Amino acid sequence: MSRGEDELLAWLRSRPGTELLGDDAARLPAAPGKVWIVTTDSQIAGVHVPPELDPALLARRLLRVNLSDLAASGAEPAYALVAVSAPPGFAHRRLFDALLAACAEAGVRLAGGDLARSPVLTLTLTLLGTRPADAPVLSRKGARPGDALWAGATLGESAAGQRLLARGARAVPSVRGPRVTLAAELRRPRALAEAARRAVVRHLEPRLQLELGAWLGSRERAAAIDLSDGLARDLPRLARESGVGAEVEADLLPFSEGFEGLCAALGEEPIDLALGGGEDYCLLFALPENEPPPGRFECARIGRVTEAERLVLVRSGRRQSWPETGWDHLQPSG
Amino acid sequence: MSRGEDELLAWLRSRPGTELLGDDAARLPAAPGKVWIVTTDSQIAGVHVPPELDPALLARRLLRVNLSDLAASGAEPAYALVAVSAPPGFAHRRLFDALLAACAEAGVRLAGGDLARSPVLTLTLTLLGTRPADAPVLSRKGARPGDALWAGATLGESAAGQRLLARGARAVPSVRGPRVTLAAELRRPRALAEAARRAVVRHLEPRLQLELGAWLGSRERAAAIDLSDGLARDLPRLARESGVGAEVEADLLPFSEGFEGLCAALGEEPIDLALGGGEDYCLLFALPENEPPPGRFECARIGRVTEAERLVLVRSGRRQSWPETGWDHLQPSG
Numbered sequence: 132m133s134r135g136e137d138e139l140l141a142w143l144r145s146r147p148g149t150e151l152l153g154d155d156a157a158r159l160p161a162a163p164g165k166v167w168i169v170t171t172d173s174q175i176a177g178v179h180v181p182p183e184l185d186p187a188l189l190a191r192r193l194l195r196v197n198l199s200d201l202a203a204s205g206a207e208p209a210y211a212l213v214a215v216s217a218p219p220g221f222a223h224r225r226l227f228d229a230l231l232a233a234c235a236e237a238g239v240r241l242a243g244g245d246l247a248r249s250p251v252l253t254l255t256l257t258l259l260g261t262r263p264a265d266a267p268v269l270s271r272k273g274a275r276p277g278d279a280l281w282a283g284a285t286l287g288e289s290a291a292g293q294r295l296l297a298r299g300a301r302a303v304p305s306v307r308g309p310r311v312t313l314a315a316e317l318r319r320p321r322a323l324a325e326a327a328r329r330a331v332v333r334h335l336e337p338r339l340q341l342e343l344g345a346w347l348g349s350r351e352r353a354a355a356i357d358l359s360d361g362l363a364r365d366l367p368r369l370a371r372e373s374g375v376g377a378e379v380e381a382d383l384l385p386f387s388e389g390f391e392g393l394c395a396a397l398g399e400e401p402i403d404l405a406l407g408g409g410e411d412y413c414l415l416f417a418l419p420e421n422e423p424p425p426g427r428f429e430c431a432r433i434g435r436v437t438e439a440e441r442l443v444l445v446r447s448g449r450r451q452s453w454p455e456t457g458w459d460h461l462q463p464s465g
Numbered sequence: 466m467s468r469g470e471d472e473l474l475a476w477l478r479s480r481p482g483t484e485l486l487g488d489d490a491a492r493l494p495a496a497p498g499k500v501w502i503v504t505t506d507s508q509i510a511g512v513h514v515p516p517e518l519d520p521a522l523l524a525r526r527l528l529r530v531n532l533s534d535l536a537a538s539g540a541e542p543a544y545a546l547v548a549v550s551a552p553p554g555f556a557h558r559r560l561f562d563a564l565l566a567a568c569a570e571a572g573v574r575l576a577g578g579d580l581a582r583s584p585v586l587t588l589t590l591t592l593l594g595t596r597p598a599d600a601p602v603l604s605r606k607g608a609r610p611g612d613a614l615w616a617g618a619t620l621g622e623s624a625a626g627q628r629l630l631a632r633g634a635r636a637v638p639s640v641r642g643p644r645v646t647l648a649a650e651l652r653r654p655r656a657l658a659e660a661a662r663r664a665v666v667r668h669l670e671p672r673l674q675l676e677l678g679a680w681l682g683s684r685e686r687a688a689a690i691d692l693s694d695g696l697a698r699d700l701p702r703l704a705r706e707s708g709v710g711a712e713v714e715a716d717l718l719p720f721s722e723g724f725e726g727l728c729a730a731l732g733e734e735p736i737d738l739a740l741g742g743g744e745d746y747c748l749l750f751a752l753p754e755n756e757p758p759p760g761r762f763e764c765a766r767i768g769r770v771t772e773a774e775r776l777v778l779v780r781s782g783r784r785q786s787w788p789e790t791g792w793d794h795l796q797p798s799g
Contacts, residue, residue, distance in 0.1 A: 136694075136793045137702070153706065154604045155537040155691045156504035161598055167501065170490035171546040171591055172579045178550075179581070203489040212505040214548075214589040216512075245506045245589070247513070255548040255579070255589035257505055264495055270488045357489045360470075368471070372487065459470045 136246055139223055146231055148240045151210070157242040159210060165261040168206035172197045176252035179410075180335070181296050186222050187229035187304040188335050189254065194233045195337040196359070197258040199412040202340040203357040205269035205348020206260030210242040213256050216249035226254075229304065237341075262348065269347055273354035274373035274417035278436040281424060283414035284338050285387040285431075286362060287394075287401060290408020291327075292334025294397055300331050309335050323396055326389025333387070337412030343428045347416055355416040361409040364457030367442060369415060376437040381446040385431035402446075407456030470580055473557055480565055482574045485544070491576040493544060499595040502540035506531045510586035513744075514669070515630050520556050521563035521638040522669050523588065528567045529671040530693070531592040533746040536674040537691040539603035539682020540594030544576040547590050550583035560588075563638065571675075596682065603681055607688035608707035608751035612770040615758060617748035618672050619721040619765075620696060621728075621735060624742020625661075626668025628731055634665050643669050657730055660723025667721070671746030677762045678748060687752050692745040698791030699749055701776060707751070710771040715780040719765035736780075741790030 144152050151157040174193045176182045194211070201208050211234055215226065223246070234241060239258070262269075274280075296302075299314035311328040318324050347353045356369040362379070370377050384405045394401045416424075417436050424430045434445075442453035478486050485491040508527045510516045528545070535542050545568060549560065557580070568575060573592070596603075608614075630636070633648035645662040652658050674691075681687045690703040696713070704711050718739045728735045750758075751770050758764045768779075776787035 137698075154606075155534040155689075156502045156540065156592075156594070158538065158596070158602065158604075159501045159503060161500050166495050167493040168490045169493060169544070169546060169577055169591075169593070171548050171577055171589075173548045173550055173581050173587075173589070175550055175581055175583050175587075178583055200489040204492065206490065210503070212503060212591055214505050214507045216507055216509055216587055216589075243503055243505055247507050247509055249509050249512055249585060249587060251583060251585045251587070253507075253509075253550055253583060253585070253587045253589075255505075255507070255550075255587075257503075257546055257591040258490075259503070260490070262492070268492065270492075272488075355489075364471075 142224065143227055148231055148235055151240060151242040159242065162261050164264055166264045168201060168204045168260045168262055169257065170197055170200035171255060171257040172200065173253060173255040185304055186226040188302060188309055190226050190230035191233045192335055192337070193254050193256050194230065194237065195339065196412055197256045198237060198339060198341060199337055199357045201258055201260040202344030203355045203414055205344045206262050207345065208237050208239045208258060208260045208341070210259040211239050211256055212243040213241065213254065214245040216247040216253040218250055218252060219248065221252065266348060267351060269344070269353060269355055271354055271356050271369045271372035273352050274369060274375050274436045276375055276436055276438040277420055278417040279420050279423070279432050280377055280379065280434040280436055281416050281418065281430045282385055282433050283340050283343050283416065283428065283430050284411065285385045285390065286411050287404030287408050288330050288387045288390055289334040289337070289410045289412065290404040291390065291393055291397060291399070292330035293410065294399065295327055295331050296334065302331055302335055308332055317396060322389055323392055326387070326393040329387065330393060334410065340414045343414055343424065346424065350418065350422065353416060353418050355414050358411040358413055358415050359409065360459070361407045361457035362415065363406040363454045365415055367453070370440065370442060374440065376439045376441040377434055378437055378443045378445055379434035381444055383431065383433045406454055409458035476558065477561055482565055482569055485574060485576040493576065496595050498598055500598045502535060502538045502594045502596055503591065504531055504534035505589060505591040506534065507587060507589040519638055520560040522636060522643055524560050524564035525567045526669055526671070527588050527590050528564065528571065529673065530746055531590045532571060532673060532675060533671055533691045533693070535592055535594040536678030537689045537748055539678045540596050541679065542571050542573045542592060542594045542675065544593040545573050545590055546577040547575065547588065548579040550581040550587040552584060552586060553582065555586065600682060601685060603678070603687060603689055605688055605690050605703045605706035607686050608703060608709050608770045610709055610770055610772040611754055612751040613754050613757070613766050614711055614713065614768040614770055615750050615752065615764045616719055616767050617674050617677050617750065617762065617764050618745065619719045619724065620745050621738030621742050622664045622721045622724055623668040623671065623744045623746065624738040625724065625727055625731060625733070626664035627744065628733065629661055629665050630668065636665055636669055642666060651730060656723055657726055660721070660727040663721065664727060668744065674748045677758065680758065681750055684752065684756065687750060689748050689750040692747055692749050693743065695741045695743040695791035696749065697740040697788045701787065703749060704774065704776060708774065710773045710775040711768055712771055712777045712779055713768035715778055717765065717767045740788055743791060
C-alpha cells in the first residue's frame with residue numbers, strides 16, 4: 132500500500148516545526164496584542180530560476196522572497212503554507228527537508244499546504260507574520276518630501292547572477308550555501324570568478340532584511356518597499372503610494388565588489404542591472420533626513436524624496452526622466 | 466507607458482473588496498476573540514479542470530475548493546490571497562472579476578496576491594477564516610466509537626462531471642451558473658442529459674458546506690473532513706486522526722437523481738465513483754448517534770464509527786475490506 136501523498140504527509144508530520152499539519156485547515160495559536168501580516172509569492176522552475184535547479188535551493192529561495200515582503204512591513208515571520216505543484220517523480224522530500232530547515236532558521240512553522248501534479252514545477256508560499264498591534268504601520272505610504280532615500284543592499288547583483296545562470300553557471304546546495312560552478316570563460320581572472328560566484332549566490336539566496344525591516348518598523352515614520360521588480364519599477368510604486376516624487380543619484384547606487392568588472396564581462400551596463408534587472412529582494416526605504424539607519428545594516432543613501440510627484444534620475448550632474456525599465460510579469464518586453 | 470502588472474493592480478484596487486491590496490504584505494484588521502484558520506489549495510489548468518476552461522469558472526472553483534477546507538474546520542471565511550501564474554495573453558481581468566464576485570458572495574476580501582508568467586495556468590488560493598477562540602475545535606480528531614458517520618452531500622457526482630468534461634462536455638459561465646453543452650451522444654434521453662449537466666455543474670462548482678460546517682462547529686463534539694480525494698482515501702484519514710475504525714454501508718451511499726443512469730451511460734460503476742472518484746468537496750463527518758444534523762442540510766447517514774482501527778465496507782450484507790482507491794496526486798495510478 133504505497134500511498135504517496137499520505138506517506139509524504141506522515142513523514143512531514145514526523146519533522147519538527149510541522150505540528151499544525153494534518154487537518155484540512157490549520158488553527159493558528161492566538162497572538163494577543165499582535166496583528167497578522169500576510170503575503171504570498173511563487174517560484175516557477177524555468178521562469179524565476181533555471182528549470183533544473185536543485186529543489187533544495189528552490190525551497191530556500193521561495194522562503195526568502197516571501198520573507199522579503201514581510202521585512203518591508205516590519206513583521207516577524209511566524210507561519211507558512213506551501214502549495215507544491217510538481218511533475219511525476221519530483222523529489223518532494225528533498226524540497227521539504229530544505230524548506231523546513233530554512234523555516235526553522237527564520238522562526239517559521241509550516242501550517243499547511245497542497246500537493247498537486249503539474250507539468251511545470253510551481254511553488255507558492257504564503258507567509259504569515261506578526262506586528263505588535265500598537266506599533267506604527269510600516270508600508271509604502273510613509274515617505275515625505277525631504278526624506279532621504281535608501282537601498283538596503285547593493286543593486287543589480289542578483290540580475291547579474293540570473294544572467295550567469297542563463298549562460299551555464301550551475302549551483303548545488305552545501306552546508307555553507309550554494310556552491311557555484313561557472314561557465315569556462317568566467318573562471319578567470321580570479322576576482323571576476325569570485326564576483327560571479329557571489330552574484331549567483333545572491334540571486335539564489337536573497338539577503339535577509341528582516342532586522343532592517345524591524346528597525347524601520349520601530350521608527351515613528353518610515354516608508355519601505357521590497358525591491359523585487361527593479362528600482363525603476365518599484366520606486367514609482369513607493370512614490371505613488373506616498374504621493375511624493377523622488378530624485379535618485381546614479382553615482383550613489385550601491386554596487387557589490389567586482390560588480391562593474393562582472394558587468395563588463397557580461398556585456399551589461401551596471402546601471403541597467405541596478406535599475407531594471409529586478410529580483411534584488413532588498414528594501415528600498417525613506418526616512419527623515421536626520422535619522423539614518425545604523426551602520427550595521429550597510430545601507431546606501433541613493434537620493435531624496437521630493438515634493439513634486441515626479442521621478443528624476445541624476446546622472447553625471449544631468450537630470451534625466453525616469454527610465455521605463457524593470458520586470459513586468461505581464462509584459463515580456465518589460 | 467503600458468505596464469501590464471501595475472495597470473492590472475490599479476484596476477483591481479478600484480474594485481470593492483480589495484482595500485487591503487497595494488503593499489508588499491497586507492496587515493489584517495484585528496479580530497478580537499477570534500482565532501485564525503488558514504488553508505491553501507491550487508487549481509491547475511489541464512490537471513484539475515480542462516485546459517481550456519473559462520477563467521471565470523476556474524476562479525469560482527478555486528474559491529469553493531478552499532471554502533470546503535474552511536467548512537471542515539467550522540470557520541467563517543474572511544480573507545484570500547491568490548497567486549496567478551499564467552501564460553502570456555491570459556485574461557487576468559476576467560479571472561479577477563469572477564473571483565471578486567465569488568469572494569463577495571462568500572464574505573471574503575482579497576488581501577494579497579502574486580502575478581507570474583508560466584507556461585501552465587496555475588492558481589493558488591490561500592484562505593483565512595475565523596473561529597471564536599472559545600468555540601470547540603472542529604477537526605478530524607473528534608470521532609468516537611458509536612458515532613454515526615455522515616456525508617454532507619451526494620457522492621461521485623463530481624467525478625462523473627469530470628469524466629463528462631473529459632469526453633467533450635463544455636461549460637461557459639452565466640449569471641445562473643455554468644451553462645453546459647454535452648457531447649452529442651449524451652443529449653438524450655432528457656433525464657440523462659439533465660443528470661449529466663448537473664454533474665458537470667457539480668464538478669465545476671462544489672457545494673458550499675459552510676453552514677453545515679458552522680453547525681458542526683457549534684456541537685460539543687464532532688469530527689469533520691473535506692472529501693477531496695474520495696471517501697476511500699478520506700475516511701481512513703479521519704479514522705486515523707481520531708484513532709477509530711468505521712463501517713460504511715454501500716447501500717447508504719447517497720447518489721444524486723439520475724446518477725446511476727448517468728454512470729451506466731459513462732460505463733462506470735456508481736460505487737466506484739462514490740468511493741474513489743474524488744473531488745466531492747463536501748463534508749464527511751461523525752456525530753454522536755443521538756445528534757443527527759438538521760434535515761435542511763440534506764445529509765446522508767452512511768455508517769458508523771467503530772472501536773477497532775479498521776475500515777469495513779458492507780456490501781449486500783457482506784463485510785469487505787476497505788477499497789484502496791481514490792485520488793493520489795503523487796501516484797498516477799491512484
